[in-house]
Amino acid sequence: MGTETIAPVPVTVAYGDGIGPEIMEATLRIITEGGAELDVETIRIGERVYALGNTAGIGPEAWESLRRTKVFLKAPITTPQGGGFKSLNVTIRKAFGLFANVRPSPSYSPFIATKHPNMDVVIIRENEEDLYGGIEHRQTEDVVQCLKLISRPGTERVVRYAFEYARRYGRSKVTCFTKDNIMKMTDGLFHQVFDEVASEYPDLQSEHWIVDIGAAKLADTPEAFDVIVLPNLYGDILSDVAAQIAGSVGLAGSANIGNDVAMFEAIHGSAPRRAGQDKANPSGLLLGAVQMLVHIGQGEVAERVHNAWLRTIEDGIHTYDVYDAAVSKATVGTAGFADAVIARLGEMPKTLKAASYRSSQERIAVAVSERPRARKELVGVDVFLDSRQPVETLAKALEDNAGPLELVMITNRGQKVYPGGMSETFCVDHWRCRFQGRRPEHSLPYEEVTALLGRLIGAGLPFIKIEGLFTFDGQAGFSLGQGQ
Ligand code: NAD
Numbered sequence: 001m002g003t004e005t006i007a008p009v010p011v012t013v014a015y016g017d018g019i020g021p022e023i024m025e026a027t028l029r030i031i032t033e034g035g036a037e038l039d040v041e042t043i044r045i046g047e048r049v050y051a052l053g054n055t056a057g058i059g060p061e062a063w064e065s066l067r068r069t070k071v072f073l074k075a076p077i078t079t080p081q082g083g084g085f086k087s088l089n090v091t092i093r094k095a096f097g098l099f100a101n102v103r104p105s106p107s108y109s110p111f112i113a114t115k116h117p118n119m120d121v122v123i124i125r126e127n128e129e130d131l132y133g134g135i136e137h138r139q140t141e142d143v144v145q146c147l148k149l150i151s152r153p154g155t156e157r158v159v160r161y162a163f164e165y166a167r168r169y170g171r172s173k174v175t176c177f178t179k180d181n182i183m184k185m186t187d188g189l190f191h192q193v194f195d196e197v198a199s200e201y202p203d204l205q206s207e208h209w210i211v212d213i214g215a216a217k218l219a220d221t222p223e224a225f226d227v228i229v230l231p232n233l234y235g236d237i238l239s240d241v242a243a244q245i246a247g248s249v250g251l252a253g254s255a256n257i258g259n260d261v262a263m264f265e266a267i268h269g270s271a272p273r274r275a276g277q278d279k280a281n282p283s284g285l286l287l288g289a290v291q292m293l294v295h296i297g298q299g300e301v302a303e304r305v306h307n308a309w310l311r312t313i314e315d316g317i318h319t320y321d322v323y324d325a326a327v328s329k330a331t332v333g334t335a336g337f338a339d340a341v342i343a344r345l346g347e348m349p350k351t352l353k354a355a356s357y358r359s360s361q362e363r364i365a366v367a368v369s370e371r372p373r374a375r376k377e378l379v380g381v382d383v384f385l386d387s388r389q390p391v392e393t394l395a396k397a398l399e400d401n402a403g404p405l406e407l408v409m410i411t412n413r414g415q416k417v418y419p420g421g422m423s424e425t426f427c428v429d430h431w432r433c434r435f436q437g438r439r440p441e442h443s444l445p446y447e448e449v450t451a452l453l454g455r456l457i458g459a460g461l462p463f464i465k466i467e468g469l470f471t472f473d474g475q476a477g478f479s480l481g482q483g484q
Contacts, residue, residue: 008039009296012065016075017047018270019280019334024075026282026338027289033342034305036298041065046077050085057088066096072263073292075285076270090134093127098256098263099154100161101125101235102291105222105242105252108352111313112247113324119222121242122171124162125235126190127256129154132232139464140386143413143430150186150231153368155193160366161257162229163201168364173205173226174198177214177234185479190231211238219245243267250280250321253287255295259365264292278333281319283309286341290355299357306355308344312337314351315344377443380408380436380469381452382478385461388429391417394461398433401455405435405448436469443471 013028015021028040043062050057057077066072077088092098102124109117135147159176166174176194178187191208198206209217211234217224219241230238243252249268256263266284274280286309293302316329317340323331332340348354387394391410395418398407410418411434412427435452437444453463470477 008037009071009298010039010041010069011071011073011292011296012041012043012062012069014043014045014062014072014074014077016045016270017078018076018272018275020046020075020077020270022276022278022334023266023280023282023285024073026334027073027285029338030282030286030309030341031289031293031301031305034308034345035301036293036305037301041069045074045088047080050080055084056086056091058091063095066092066261070261071292071296072261073285073289074263074265076266076268078270078272090132092263093256096258096261096263097128098258098261099127100158100255100257101127101239102165102255102257103239103243103252103267104287105239105246106353107246108251108310108313109247111316111327111352112251112318112322113327114245114247116222116245119242119246121218121222121225121246122165122169122227123235123239123242124158124165124227124229125239126154126158126230126232127235128232130186130232137465139384140429142428148183148186150189152189152193152371155190156197156368157366159190159194159197159229160368161364162227163197163204164364164366166204166227167201171204171226173207174201175214175225175228176206176208177211177228177230177238178208179211179234181210185477187231194229215241218242222246239267248281248322249284250319251283251287253284253289253291255288255291257295257364262292262295264288264295278335279320280334281321282334282337283313283319290357294357295363302357303355304345305341306357307348308341308346310349310352310355311344311347312340314349315340374472375474376477377471378446378449378468379440379442379444379471379476380405380434381444381449382467382469383433383435383453383456384464384466385431385433385456386429386464387431387461391421391427391431394431394433395419397459397461398456401452401459401461402435403448403452403455404438405444405452406438408434408436410434430464434469441474 015024043065045058045062079087104122106120107114107117129149131146131148133149138144162174178191180187180191243249252267254265254267265288268284290302290306318328319337320331409416411432415425417425
């Protein structure tokens with residue numbers, strides 16, 4: 001045991017579904033033997049709560065416990081198939097503002113087979129925004145939409161977290177992936193905020209990649225990256241890719257960090273087909289628990305547990321999922337693996353880089369900068385319409401009812417089809433019709449927009465939705481149509 005005096009820290013624990021209870025039991029046994037001082041509150045969430053008709057899979061007592069302890073160690077949950085059930089993970093992340101999802105993916109070569117023996121990537125995924133708002137609508141017979149929301153404060157705090165994380169853990173570079181060549185405003189904002197924050201960290205290298213070629217490079221040459229920060233969807237996909245090419249998704253742990261509450265878990269799911277067989281690998285959850293121990297100020301315990309785990313992997317004591325006859329010495333089950341780690345507490349890895357958390361007791365805190373608010377003015381409106389008319393007929397009806405406003409363009413799925421469209425463009429029943437004042441630099445009274453909508457409804461052209469066109473300190477806050 002080390003020299004720390006540790007007061008028990010209240011922690012909420014959920015044993016989860018499928019393989020969850022086995023890997024949680026193994027994890028708690030290892031960290032307790034390692035010296036963790038925890039005051040565990042167990043909550044029931046997931047399958048059995050869903051089965052009681054609770055569509056969120058979590059009840060009031062569980063929320064209450066999480067609010068009290070603010071630290072959550074969670075085994076995987078089975079999300080019921082079919083509509084009506086909400087993903088528990090997404091609900092918890094959003095309810096507590098867990099904005100950063102931290103997923104380290106180092107290789108453990110030569111002890112775990114990988115094509116990338118030198119990779120050591122940490123993916124920091126924005127965890128609340130982007131396409132994960134679940135704001136989806138069916139708008140016409142043909143078309144459904146999902147709203148992609150990126151906010152400046154939401155981006156700033158995850159990007160700052162990534163730079164602070166890099167500094168804390170002695171990393172040298174932070175890379176951002178976006179698709180801002182296409183999504184110039186949403187991904188463009190993410191990239192812009194990344195550049196702004198990067199300029200405050202001159203001691204760290206920073207770079208930006210377009211996500212498609214960045215993903216290809218990550219899959220091919222992951223050792224070229226260090227810390228990667230990226231919007232929610234790209235992060236969701238690429239953190240699994242990174243974990244898998246490092247060796248196995250079964251080895252990766254993850255921390256979901258908020259300003260107040262944090263949740264720690266494995267990145268894999270509940271693997272129901274392996275449940276109850278004492279086969280599952282507890283490593284992902286254990287490494288999530290190691291991140292938790294660092295978070296609650298028990299860095300010395302985290303280090304002891306992590307190093308014993310590394311030594312176990314080096315000694316070739318492997319669960320079936322990472323067993324490789326060339327390097328493994330024994331296949332063990334979940335409980336046997338936990339015994340092997342416990343037997344090595346106090347030992348260090350011989351070849352793999354040892355974990356070191358003693359100097360990282362302070363939590364990483366990020367604050368969002370205050371900015372003066374821009375002057376916002378309405379300069380036009382995009383009216384979305386459901387119509388099967390040919391574009392010329394539609395345009396004529398819109399021109400006839402434009403009143404003092406000007407019909408600037410019509411697009412179909414973003415492609416400009418009026419004025420001057422091409423007959424080859426394939427169109428569906430979903431039109432975005434842009435109206436602006438005749439002097440577009442002047443702000444528009446809202447009444448002109450409501451009057452326009454009234455005329456359009458009267459002409460048999462009711463809107464699906466409208467989107468205000470605003471300028472911010474004179475800068476357009478809307479994209480042009482493709483081909484405009
Ligand atoms: P999964 O990760 O549960 O399992 C995929 C396969 O990976 C398994 O069949 C198994 O062969 C292997 N595997 C995963 N974890 C392992 C481990 N610890 N040890 C050994 N092998 C392991 O993915 P899935 O089958 O797509 O999802 C199953 C359920 O888990 C679904 O209900 C899904 O919604 C849920 N899920 C939950 C979480 C979470 O709670 N964080 C995350 C992902 C999926």
